[in-house]
Amino acid sequence: xxxxxxxxxxxxxxxxxxxxxxxxxxxxxxxxxxxxxxxxxxxxxxxxxxxxxxxxxxxxxxxxxxxxxxxxxxxxxxxxxxxxxxxxxxxxxxxxxxxxxxxxxxxxxxxxxxxxxxxxxxxxxxxxxxxxxxxxxxxxxxxxxxxxxxxxxxxxxxxxxxxxxxxxxxxxxxxxxxxxxxxxxxxxxxxxxxxxxxxxxxxxxxxxxxxxxxxxxxxxxxxxxxxxxxxxxxxxxxxxxxxxxxxxxxxxxxxxxxxxxxxxxxxxxxxxxxxxxxxxxxxxxxxxxxxxxxxxxxxxxxxxxxxxxxxxxxx
Amino acid sequence: xxxxxxxxxxxxxxxxxxxxxxxxxxxxxxxxxxxxxxxxxxxxxxxxxxxxxxxxxxxxxxxxxxxxxxxxxxxxxxxxxxxxxxxxxxxxxxxxxxxxxxxxxxxxxxxxxxxxxxxxxxxxxxxxxxxxxxxxxxxxxxxxxxxxxxxxxxxxxxxxxxxxxxxxxxxxxxxxxxxxxxxxxxxxxxxxxxxxxxxxxxxxxxxxxxxxxxxxxxxxxxxxxxxxxxxxxxxxxxxxxxxxxxxxxxxxxxxxxxxxxxxxxxxxxxxxxxxxxxxxxxxxxxxxxxxxxxxxxxxxxxxxxxxxxxxxxxxxxxxxxxxxxxxxxxxxxxxxxxxxxxxxxxxxxxxxxxxxxxxxxxxxxxxxxxxxxxxxxxxxxxxxxxxxxxxxxxxxxxxxxxxxxxxxxxxxxxxxxxx
Numbered sequence: 001x002x003x004x005x006x007x008x009x010x011x012x013x014x015x016x017x018x019x020x021x022x023x024x025x026x027x028x029x030x031x032x033x034x035x036x037x038x039x040x041x042x043x044x045x046x047x048x049x050x051x052x053x054x055x056x057x058x059x060x061x062x063x064x065x066x067x068x069x070x071x072x073x074x075x076x077x078x079x080x081x082x083x084x085x086x087x088x089x090x091x092x093x094x095x096x097x098x099x100x101x102x103x104x105x106x107x108x109x110x111x112x113x114x115x116x117x118x119x120x121x122x123x124x125x126x127x128x129x130x131x132x133x134x135x136x137x138x139x140x141x142x143x144x145x146x147x148x149x150x151x152x153x154x155x156x157x158x159x160x161x162x163x164x165x166x167x168x169x170x171x172x173x174x175x176x177x178x179x180x181x182x183x184x185x186x187x188x189x190x191x192x193x194x195x196x197x198x199x200x201x202x203x204x205x206x207x208x209x210x211x212x213x214x215x216x217x218x219x220x221x222x223x224x225x226x227x228x229x230x231x232x233x234x235x236x237x238x239x240x241x242x243x244x245x246x247x248x249x250x251x252x253x254x255x256x257x258x259x260x261x262x263x264x265x266x267x268x269x270x271x272x273x274x275x276x277x278x279x280x281x282x283x284x285x286x287x288x289x290x291x292x293x294x295x296x297x298x299x300x301x302x303x304x305x306x307x308x309x310x311x312x313x314x315x
Numbered sequence: 316x317x318x319x320x321x322x323x324x325x326x327x328x329x330x331x332x333x334x335x336x337x338x339x340x341x342x343x344x345x346x347x348x349x350x351x352x353x354x355x356x357x358x359x360x361x362x363x364x365x366x367x368x369x370x371x372x373x374x375x376x377x378x379x380x381x382x383x384x385x386x387x388x389x390x391x392x393x394x395x396x397x398x399x400x401x402x403x404x405x406x407x408x409x410x411x412x413x414x415x416x417x418x419x420x421x422x423x424x425x426x427x428x429x430x431x432x433x434x435x436x437x438x439x440x441x442x443x444x445x446x447x448x449x450x451x452x453x454x455x456x457x458x459x460x461x462x463x464x465x466x467x468x469x470x471x472x473x474x475x476x477x478x479x480x481x482x483x484x485x486x487x488x489x490x491x492x493x494x495x496x497x498x499x500x501x502x503x504x505x506x507x508x509x510x511x512x513x514x515x516x517x518x519x520x521x522x523x524x525x526x527x528x529x530x531x532x533x534x535x536x537x538x539x540x541x542x543x544x545x546x547x548x549x550x551x552x553x554x555x556x557x558x559x560x561x562x563x564x565x566x567x568x569x570x571x572x573x574x575x576x577x578x579x580x581x582x583x584x585x586x587x588x589x590x591x592x593x594x595x596x597x598x599x600x601x602x603x604x605x606x607x608x609x610x611x612x613x614x615x616x617x618x619x620x621x622x623x624x625x626x627x628x629x630x631x632x633x634x635x636x637x638x639x640x641x642x643x644x645x646x647x648x649x650x651x652x653x654x655x656x657x658x659x660x661x662x663x664x665x666x667x668x669x670x671x672x673x674x675x676x677x678x679x680x681x682x683x684x685x686x687x688x689x690x691x692x693x694x695x696x697x698x699x700x701x702x703x704x705x706x707x708x709x710x711x712x713x714x715x716x717x718x719x720x721x722x723x724x725x726x727x728x729x730x731x732x733x734x
Contacts, residue, residue: 037419040494047426050395054350070419073370073450074389081388085346085396105418107490108452134386139344141335146586148335151381154372167449169372169379173344173386 006261007270007302008290009062009223014042015278020052022281023059027290029301030060032093032183032272037069037102046078053086060298062091062183067123068098068116069106073166076127083175088297090175092127094184094194096120115162117189122161124182124193129157131179132309133169155311177299178306183223186210187245191217195304198272200225200247207248208267220304223270226250228257228284230277247274254283261288270302320681320716321555321688321730323363323407324356324700325524328387329373332561334581335384337695343384349393350400352700359704360718362729363405363436364397365504365524365690366390370414371447375590376597382587391423398431405726407436407504412469413462414442414451418482418493421473425499428477433725437473438504438524439515441466463511464488470503470519477501502726507540517543520554521732524690528558528664533685555730560689561665564702568668575667578694579657588656595634605653609645614638674710681716 007029012019020031031052035045045063052061061082065075083090096116103110111119135153142148157168183196191197197219201207211222225247232251250260264271275281293301327333328343335343342348353364368390373380390408397406406427410420428435441462442448445455457465468488475482477499483492507516507523516523517540527536533556541551563578565571583591585605593600596614603610614634645655666673680686693699711717723729 037422038494039422041497043429043497044423044426046392047395047423047430050392051399051430054346054396054399070416071414071451074415077389078392081392084344084388085393087346101492104492106416107485139386143336146584147381148384149379149381151379154379154385164452165449165454166451167371171368171370171372171386172388 004265005290006265006268007221007223008261008288009060009270009272010281011272011274012048013274013278019278019281020056020059020061022285024056024292026281026285026288027292028059029270029293030062030089030091030181030298032062032091033064034093035064035066035095036097037066037105038097038099046082049082049090050085053082053089056086056089058089058293058295058301060089060091060181060301061086062093062181064093064095066095066097066102067120068096068108068111069102072123072126072161072164073130073170075123076130076170077172079127079180080131080170080172080175083177083180084172088176088299089295090177091181091183091298093198094120094124094182094188094190096188111163118162120184120188120190121193122159122164124190126157126159126161126164126166128179128182129159129310130166130168130170131175132311133157134173135309135312136174136178138173153311174309177297178309181298181302181304186214186217186219186222191219194219196221196223196270196302198223198225199268200245202246202248204248204263204267206245207264211268221269221302223272224248224264224268225272225274226260226264227274228276228280230280254280254287257284258287319718319731320677320711321362321557322359322717323361323365323405323524323557323688323690324352325365325367325559325690325692326352327367327692329367329369329383329385331383331582331587332692332694333384333696334578334694336581337698339698340696343696344386344388346393346396348696349397351697353397353401353404355697355700355704357401357404359700359708360721361404362688363407363690363726364394365407365436365438366393366409368409368411368440369447370411370442371450375593376599380590382584382590391427394435395427395430398427398434403434403721403724403729405434405436405502405729406431407438407502407726409438409440411440411442412466413457414448414453415469416491417469417472417489418476418491420469421476421493422496424473424501425477425496428499428501429497433500433727435499436502436504436522436726438506439466439470439520440506460511461488463515466515467518470515474519500727502730502732513540513543516540516554517549518547521727522555522557522730525556525558528560528686528689530680530685533558533680534683537685550733553733555687555732557688557690558664558686559692561692561694562673562699562703562707563665563667563694564670564673564706565667566669568672571667571669575665582694583653583657583660585653588653591656591660592652595638603652606651609642609652609655670706670710673707674714674716677711678714678716 010023033045049061049063138153140150159166181195186197197214227249229251231253394406443459448454465488476496479495502521504522505516505520563575588605
């Protein structure tokens with residue numbers, strides 16, 4: 001159980017950059033950026049995150065990238081580059097949209113069940129291997145021999161998954177955090193691969209239950225999703241299109257939110273807010289009264305150690 | 316009608332062009348280097364900052380090539396970050412049509428264009444080799460002669476999605492059903508040197524980034540391209556020609572020439588000269604003296620090593636003839652290995668001189684419509700760019716061939732392209 005105040009995350013939804021800077025000022029650890037390959041008239045999440053990298057200084061940036069509709073090599077490159085541009089604040093919300101419409105955008109066969117879980121696992125595994133493919137000290141700039149790189153420290157990964165293979169190395173040097181922080185729903189069925197399991201459940205009991213399971217499956221951190229609606233809001237819980245559970249809802253005022261978050265904090269390590277009205281953020285920030293996180297990297301903020309490189313030989 | 320010069324900087328991020336031994340060189344991968352470069356270019360009123368991309372790290376005989384700068388960010392990600400740090404400069408991403416999904420890439424490019432307020436460009440490239448494809452789902456699926464057919468179809472899909480049209484296309488080149496992206500209109504760049512590339516450029520490109528920099532070649536190239544444009548019903552003014560170029564400035568012609576010689580020797584170091592020959596000999600030549608004669612052994616003819624990132628396709632066959640030619644050249648002119656490599660390395664043309672000399676020469680290119688400007692490949696960072704902005708730009712401005720302020724905000728406006 002967590003001893004400290006739970007970390008705060010904010011889902012930006014379609015709202016623009018100012019919300020991220022406000023969240024940063026309000027002490028949030030990270031923002032997530034939902035996306036869909038069918039997102040149409042919405043700016044792609046990776047592009048938005050990269051832009052925010054230079055509009056913010058301490059907050060983590062977690063775009064949703066879908067493994068089902070992109071090249072795993074590009075995905076790993078884009079995320080590594082986000083981490084470089086943000087000086088170590090990059091994260092990834094693993095998306096796995098697998099509707100027929102999503103797959104039609106790339107002309108790949110639709111996957112489901114165990115096959116889909118294998119694809120997600122492969123995409124996460126190859127990304128982490130590619131992030132390790134350059135050792136931290138691969139760039140040596142040795143004037144005496146004329147060598148810019150130590151070729152022994154830039155590695156082929158020779159990854160073979162169920163449906164794709166990647167030789168590597170990545171075209172981008174190792175990210176500042178070593179590996180980006182990987183978030184994903186516990187309902188993806190790959191909790192053992194996640195740094196942060198995201199739990200959307202309608203009751204505290206169910207959150208408690210699934211948190212226990214996520215920890216047993218090996219997730220270092222667990223965050224609960226919390227929808228925040230204006231006081232007096234009475235619309236019924238929405239049914240999510242992908243069949244996943246609706247998250248916990250808070251319909252009281254901002255004043256009552258700190259207590260709920262504190263209660264959740266006895267169960268989970270963090271709470272991700274989804275604001276029905278983004279205009280509510282200043283009130284929530286005032287009620288919470290938190291200072292900005294100090295970072296400098298997202299791993300520092302979350303207390304996650306920087307991973308050793310799998311290719312580095314132990315000195 | 317614009318008779319003004321347009322300038323971009325092509326930041327390749329790999330290869331021997333950039334001299335990392337320069338004491339002023341800090342890091343070619345750190346975001347701060349990109350930000351500082353983009354801001355200097357904006358101060359110099361450049362049209363575009365242009366990032367290269369290659370989808371496999373270059374290798375020499377199965378190992379990562381270790382002599383040149385290497386490692387670069389994803390171009391769209393990096394440029395989206397730079398969009399937040401700049402307000403005018405065009406942001407051009409090199410992106411590959413062979414190893415991308417059209418709807419995915421179109422959506423990311425549209426995002427860059429939207430988030431930058433219309434400053435995005437796309438340098439359209441293709442990859443012919445299965446070696447690069449080993450990093451992708453459909454590795455090596457596309458035969459060399461179909462690269463441009465795929466690229467053309469890919470660009471058509473992207474344009475339709477940007478213009479608000481859904482796409483439903485299923486053939487042997489493209490398999491996509493997708494809804495429109497955010498409205499966008501990235502400026503399309505193309506290298507356009509091979510016949511297939513020239514035709515793709517004439518059909519789709521707004522800017523060509525050619526290797527025909529030499530004045531007479533540039534004149535011939537421009538004439539050929541304008542003829543092809545007409546064949547596609549496009550006006551001759553609907554395309555900008557910006558050949559790649561290197562620039563070496565000095566306060567006197569002698570100083571510039573001396574600096575150019577120094578740069579060349581730094582770019583072709585002894586180990587690099589040997590590595591260059593190793594691509595043709597296909598074996599370890601590190602025991603040879605780069606300042607001595609050519610290797611006294613002949614390469615074994617056979618499968619070319621997979622160093623495809625460092626050797627262009629035209630050079631993968633006929634190696635024995637090429638080597639015989641080099642031997643004749645070296646014997647005739649008494650060249651060492653390093654001298655020979657300096658002599659035969661394909662290079663973008665270099666303008667060497669005082670700011671005033673180069674400003675005169677470039678004015679002539681623009682006046683004669685040999686080129687609409689140049690894409691500059693810096694050898695020194697930040698030196699090359701700072702010199703150009705501080706010394707060459709004022710000379711160009713005083714000749715009336717270069718803007719004195721940005722008139723527009725979009726890349727399309729900077730380039731004076733049809734609206």
